[in-house]
Amino acid sequence: MRDHAAVLFELREVGVERGGRAVLDSFSASIPEGSTAIVGPSGVGKSTLLRLLNRLADPDRGEIAYRGRSITAYEPLALRREVSLVPQLPALLDGTVESNLRYAAELAREGLDVEATLARAGLDPSFADRDVSQLSVGEQQRAMLARALAQRPTVLLLDEPTSALDHAARDRIEAALAELRREQEVSIVLVSHEPEQARRLGDQVVEMPA
Amino acid sequence: MSASIHVALWQVAASLVLVALAAAISFWQRADLERDILVATGRSIVQLTLVGYAIKLIFDADTIWLVLLLLAVMVFFGAITARHRAAKVPDSFGPLLIALALAGASTLGLVVALGIFDPTPRYLVPVGGMVIGNAMTASAVALNRLGDEMADARARIEATLALGATAREAAAPTVRRALRSGMIALVDSTKTTGLIFFPGTMVGMLLAGASPTDAVRLQLILLYTLLGSVSISALTATLLAYRHFFTPAAQLREL
Numbered sequence: 196m197r198d199h200a201a202v203l204f205e206l207r208e209v210g211v212e213r214g215g216r217a218v219l220d221s222f223s224a225s226i227p228e229g230s231t232a233i234v235g236p237s238g239v240g241k242s243t244l245l246r247l248l249n250r251l252a253d254p255d256r257g258e259i260a261y262r263g264r265s266i267t268a269y270e271p272l273a274l275r276r277e278v279s280l281v282p283q284l285p286a287l288l289d290g291t292v293e294s295n296l297r298y299a300a301e302l303a304r305e306g307l308d309v310e311a312t313l314a315r316a317g318l319d320p321s322f323a324d325r326d327v328s329q330l331s332v333g334e335q336q337r338a339m340l341a342r343a344l345a346q347r348p349t350v351l352l353l354d355e356p357t358s359a360l361d362h363a364a365r366d367r368i369e370a371a372l373a374e375l376r377r378e379q380e381v382s383i384v385l386v387s388h389e390p391e392q393a394r395r396l397g398d399q400v401v402e403m404p405a
Numbered sequence: 406m407s408a409s410i411h412v413a414l415w416q417v418a419a420s421l422v423l424v425a426l427a428a429a430i431s432f433w434q435r436a437d438l439e440r441d442i443l444v445a446t447g448r449s450i451v452q453l454t455l456v457g458y459a460i461k462l463i464f465d466a467d468t469i470w471l472v473l474l475l476l477a478v479m480v481f482f483g484a485i486t487a488r489h490r491a492a493k494v495p496d497s498f499g500p501l502l503i504a505l506a507l508a509g510a511s512t513l514g515l516v517v518a519l520g521i522f523d524p525t526p527r528y529l530v531p532v533g534g535m536v537i538g539n540a541m542t543a544s545a546v547a548l549n550r551l552g553d554e555m556a557d558a559r560a561r562i563e564a565t566l567a568l569g570a571t572a573r574e575a576a577a578p579t580v581r582r583a584l585r586s587g588m589i590a591l592v593d594s595t596k597t598t599g600l601i602f603f604p605g606t607m608v609g610m611l612l613a614g615a616s617p618t619d620a621v622r623l624q625l626i627l628l629y630t631l632l633g634s635v636s637i638s639a640l641t642a643t644l645l646a647y648r649h650f651f652t653p654a655a656q657l658r659e660l
Contacts, residue, residue: 276569
């Protein structure tokens, strides 16, 4: 059991509606520091939940606290640099992998060691000069992870980071995440529809009701 | 600047032969445009005749206030017309109205302040009409593109917001492309002017008996004035309108 100080996110009776349909309905959960996997079938609002945690969206009902304070008390842009979301579909900016990393680092006003950041995401240094349009989906996923790491976030929100990848690409991303977990500098909240993956990567597993 | 010419009604009527030719081609090739051609011809006769009388009234009154009233009406209806092209942009009327008003006021103010044109109805009415008309087209094209791009680039914009970028930073590539779209048509036509086509003012002046030198000089002034107004209107409209896609907390609105 973790103490209160170790709780990252506390969600109380959170509800979200889109187009008159409940995407999340009175959802409550406690997400501690470390690595948490959120599992559940498609369409239960896992991606929506992640978007709530760095305020890309706000709930219609309920409350979300981050490190004991209401999430709305944080300045949204500063919160997003600290709690970084890597979306399910890669969406890099035009240019090279390095230019994407530099863009993210400059937004967070962080210095950047390109090689070290690429390595943390499981990419070798040759990727720095690669144009993002020339990357496979798996490489783009890892470039997205590297871009998020370039901001030195304290929390990483990962939305299905290995979806639509072959086994080899999935293993490389999982290895990179396992290494991040060992470093223990970054807490990870990961959404997955695979219970096996959730168990491999999560210290704690939160199941979302169907 | 030029000797005036008289155009008789029978000459206008004779030019309708070419309208009949257009309708015949449409009918022959089943383009289904005969009705539109008829409506367009009818509207052009009615609208231009009414505008002709309005301009005559304003010229005869010779007061700046009537000119300003006419330009304000043009800005208002221009914004309404452009709004239909910008259907995917929420609440686009406000940005369009401000864009057209600013483009018209700044470019006309500048050409008068520089002494290029006298602040009289004879110059301000036709130049103002061209300035506002081109500004309307440019801002409508720019916002049309903005609406399409914001929908297409939604994932990328949200991924950029997720890094802590401001709405402006996240939308910057989209705004840039929208602005380019609004300006590119006039920039391209300015590049090819005189080579591929003769612009309307020059043709009008030559037909009215002006010297080619005067016709060319006036045409250049108008092209550069229009470039200014098109840039200002497209820039203003896109910079004001992109904000409507975001909440104050820099979230993409659900549309």
